Amino acid sequence: MTVAPKRLILNLFEMNCVSHITHGLWRLPENNRQRFNDIDYWIELARLLEAGGFDAVFLADVIGAYDVFRDGPETALREGLQIPSNDPLLVIPAMAAVTKHLGFGVTFSTSYEPPFAFARRISTLDHLTKGRIGWNIVTSYLPNAARNFGHDDQIAHDRRYEIANEYLDVLYKLWEGSWDDDAVIADKENLAYSDPGKVRYINHVGEHFSVAGPHLSEPSRQRTPVLFQATASKAGAALAGRHAEVVFTGGPTPSGVQKSIAEMRAAAAANGRGEDAIKFIVQAGIVVGRTDEEAHEKLRLYKQFSSIEGRLAHASLPFDPTGHPSEITVGEALRREGKADLPFAAFLPVDQTIGDFLVTIDESWDEQFFVVGTPDIVADAIESWLDDVGIDGINLRQYHSFGTAQDFIELVVPLLRERGRLRDAYVDGETLRERLFGGEPRLSEPHVATRYRGGKNLDNPLPPLTLTPQL
Amino acid sequence: MSSKTTPLHFNAFVMNTASHIHHGQWRRPDAGQTEFNDVNTWIDLAKLLEAAKFDAMFFADVSGLYGDADADFDVYVTEGLQIPSNDPTVLLSALAVHTEHIGLALTSNVAQNHPFNFARQLSTLDHISNGRIAWNIVTGVQDNGARNFGLPKLTDHAERYEWAEEYVDVTYKLWEGSWDDDALIKDRERGVFSDPSKIHKIHHVGKRYRVEGPHLPSPSPQRTPLLYQAGSSESGRRFAARNAEATFIIAPSPAIAAELIADTRRLAVSYGRNPDDIKFFQGLSFVIGDTQEEAEAKALEYEQYVSVDGYSAHSAIVDKTGRVYAADTPLKDVDTNTAKGFVEWVSQHITDREPIVADLALSRSRDTRIVGTPESIADTIAEWQAAGVDGINVINWVIPGSFAEFADKVLPVLRARGLAQSEYSEGTLRQKLFGQSLINDRHPAARYRGAFSDGSPISQTYVEPIEAKS
Numbered sequence: 001m002t003v004a005p006k007r008l009i010l011n012l013f014e015m016n017c018v019s020h021i022t023h024g025l026w027r028l029p030e031n032n033r034q035r036f037n038d039i040d041y042w043i044e045l046a047r048l049l050e051a052g053g054f055d056a057v058f059l060a061d062v063i064g065a066y067d068v069f070r071d072g073p074e075t076a077l078r079e080g081l082q083i084p085s086n087d088p089l090l091v092i093p094a095m096a097a098v099t100k101h102l103g104f105g106v107t108f109s110t111s112y113e114p115p116f117a118f119a120r121r122i123s124t125l126d127h128l129t130k131g132r133i134g135w136n137i138v139t140s141y142l143p144n145a146a147r148n149f150g151h152d153d154q155i156a157h158d159r160r161y162e163i164a165n166e167y168l169d170v171l172y173k174l175w176e177g178s179w180d181d182d183a184v185i186a187d188k189e190n191l192a193y194s195d196p197g198k199v200r201y202i203n204h205v206g207e208h209f210s211v212a213g214p215h216l217s218e219p220s221r222q223r224t225p226v227l228f229q230a231t232a233s234k235a236g237a238a239l240a241g242r243h244a245e246v247v248f249t250g251g252p253t254p255s256g257v258q259k260s261i262a263e264m265r266a267a268a269a270a271n272g273r274g275e276d277a278i279k280f281i282v283q284a285g286i287v288v289g290r291t292d293e294e295a296h297e298k299l300r301l302y303k304q305f306s307s308i309e310g311r312l313a314h315a316s317l318p319f320d321p322t323g324h325p326s327e328i329t330v331g332e333a334l335r336r337e338g339k340a341d342l343p344f345a346a347f348l349p350v351d352q353t354i355g356d357f358l359v360t361i362d363e364s365w366d367e368q369f370f371v372v373g374t375p376d377i378v379a380d381a382i383e384s385w386l387d388d389v390g391i392d393g394i395n396l397r398q399y400h401s402f403g404t405a406q407d408f409i410e411l412v413v414p415l416l417r418e419r420g421r422l423r424d425a426y427v428d429g430e431t432l433r434e435r436l437f438g439g440e441p442r443l444s445e446p447h448v449a450t451r452y453r454g455g456k457n458l459d460n461p462l463p464p465l466t467l468t469p470q471l
Numbered sequence: 472m473s474s475k476t477t478p479l480h481f482n483a484f485v486m487n488t489a490s491h492i493h494h495g496q497w498r499r500p501d502a503g504q505t506e507f508n509d510v511n512t513w514i515d516l517a518k519l520l521e522a523a524k525f526d527a528m529f530f531a532d533v534s535g536l537y538g539d540a541d542a543d544f545d546v547y548v549t550e551g552l553q554i555p556s557n558d559p560t561v562l563l564s565a566l567a568v569h570t571e572h573i574g575l576a577l578t579s580n581v582a583q584n585h586p587f588n589f590a591r592q593l594s595t596l597d598h599i600s601n602g603r604i605a606w607n608i609v610t611g612v613q614d615n616g617a618r619n620f621g622l623p624k625l626t627d628h629a630e631r632y633e634w635a636e637e638y639v640d641v642t643y644k645l646w647e648g649s650w651d652d653d654a655l656i657k658d659r660e661r662g663v664f665s666d667p668s669k670i671h672k673i674h675h676v677g678k679r680y681r682v683e684g685p686h687l688p689s690p691s692p693q694r695t696p697l698l699y700q701a702g703s704s705e706s707g708r709r710f711a712a713r714n715a716e717a718t719f720i721i722a723p724s725p726a727i728a729a730e731l732i733a734d735t736r737r738l739a740v741s742y743g744r745n746p747d748d749i750k751f752f753q754g755l756s757f758v759i760g761d762t763q764e765e766a767e768a769k770a771l772e773y774e775q776y777v778s779v780d781g782y783s784a785h786s787a788i789v790d791k792t793g794r795v796y797a798a799d800t801p802l803k804d805v806d807t808n809t810a811k812g813f814v815e816w817v818s819q820h821i822t823d824r825e826p827i828v829a830d831l832a833l834s835r836s837r838d839t840r841i842v843g844t845p846e847s848i849a850d851t852i853a854e855w856q857a858a859g860v861d862g863i864n865v866i867n868w869v870i871p872g873s874f875a876e877f878a879d880k881v882l883p884v885l886r887a888r889g890l891a892q893s894e895y896s897e898g899t900l901r902q903k904l905f906g907q908s909l910i911n912d913r914h915p916a917a918r919y920r921g922a923f924s925d926g927s928p929i930s931q932t933y934v935e936p937i938e939a940k941s
Contacts, residue, residue, distance in 0.1 A: 037691075087594075
């Protein structure tokens, strides 16, 4: 008996800005990235991805500027590094209006904005798209973001995850508990649009939020959007174990990724969820050509346009290696900047020379989940990531918009289909959750969100996620 | 006095819900508003309105339920009275891509989003729509709405407007002051996308907000969206006089509108603005017939669908426990906190029998209603214009029928008289209304242009609203 091969979840990694990940490359000939303010960019992209069989477009976001490197946002601004950037939620209805199947994974932070308006916005999007919405849960890591929302500095890392847990609890009550499925009756004869016996306040009162409800939107197809989470940290794993359906993760080595997957599976199991309750996706860099030479020529061009300063600023590197002689060590450079004793120094290769350090960063192209070559080589690599590393899908990194997606669609998608790794066509009317998991459009038990169905447990809050020492 | 007629502006007043203003009408066979969850309902309507050269679609919104937040909510839920209702912000993006000219106005309460993120959302929409976005600034009227955002009840009236002043101040700084016009260089050779010396942090420090900046989006076509306001209270009008470029009024008569308009324009002048820096939109609904008899018959037919409970609940004609009165309750037995004047007014006008609660609802449904032929409706609209009104917010009975009928029957007559535009003029929404894309120099937002360019942190820039000189 043969087992059907594991199917690839195929997302395009995007952000509503010029320079998302591959800094400097916006200057490539015919790169469309500069058009991100223009809604036609997003419409063309959505049509392309749907014609090419992509599952979803995954929209990253930040709500601040990268201003750690060189103590200010200047480098980020010069690079167009995630600034200027626009809101990601708002391009979705435009993309949804020109597609039928393409899913959307959209990033929104749980740290700074009240949950009530967000819950309604997501329900509205799920209605507008007929169930094609996923939400990428993040807690925000930029210090400038914190200062845009009234804080002196970032909320402590683990604390942010505790807040996220309560934030999710409020959302579940609104999405799952506030309205019954049959609450909207639209009974014209007896004048009853909704049945008040099937709609309820949530009256959430917690440590961070107090929200009365009822939810203003009626239940959408998925109710709770597909829950993505981008994390590799311990606190993140604890949150994911309880909540996430798809985790966007990474790590320096395949075994690191496997370890992180195992950790999150264990966390899911500890929450009574099945071993395969969570699917894992990674960011993949793929440079494909009809021939090996063609692929490597593309890579050469990409490297030529690549900006190391963009990478240094993106990494929020708290010192400036470009301002030091290449032969001194990173440790010496830190000493010269008076930063040798700061906590981040422990994470840097202090014995490496500045020259080698910069080369390492410049060549971080060749990190894992990176492949350059013919369609066969690429398809082989993807199969190995699926079967040997154990991931379930990729967020395809863009070097060129729309060249990267076009190449993948033209050269790789047909092969993956041949090998049973991608479906041949979309299923009409399918929600994003059904596409990714089979089964139902809505979350199923034992996911914690389901505890509020029918208004149960609204007065019995989810236990807090305790990650920081309690006083 | 000029003899040339100026065309009025026309907005479609709508909400992403089943029962917005005219309660009970969703039961009509031709009521498409029950399909409000379906994006195509709104896309089709937007196309219809654009073909008819409407100036804008104006989306109302709420952040909770009406009425007593401690009473049960049965009547609102049963009526579909603005619940269920969906967010208008995300809907506008879908409408923007299916239209080219029509303005898109959304309502957003200062309590519902942090101003940093809200400013970014509106800049994004203004980019998407090529400068067609308006923001109707509201401070909330609902205790339940406040409770959805962690507050025990609605913040005190005057304090809400003080809050709103700081909120708009943060958004003005982000929209007008954070990015210079020539900040985007897009220089491929040198690899410089933006010029850092032309982008500024705002360092806002105020009573409720501390916001560092910079604004994340680059300047959109209008920068600050066109600013609407709809409050009619004393503090609401002061806020409008200072901040609004358009206000939405529901005056009971042209004479009262004229007073209100003159008063607000006077206030605007006291804030250093010109009298015509604010445009006034009167809300009206129409019942249109080819003859007056036909129109009257149609009005009666609409009245059969009037839901007494719906109008009572929306106008807070409720008892001490927050419940609506039975339709046949005599008005002398009605004891309400908030609508006493209205109850008395209706009581005085019914002298031939015992006035009852149903009379209140009927009166409400007729409040803004003009029943007539296209010609007589055009006459009435001309009267409103003579009173100083610049535009009409057309309130609907049914979607899309009320707008289709207005477009087919009334607009041609108005056009023939020079009272409605035949073509869109070029440019952004503000350009169409005021002849320029950016907010004018007299507006408080304008003082932040270039205000942060010396790089010094400008803290404590929030100034208390200037008191109007009487």
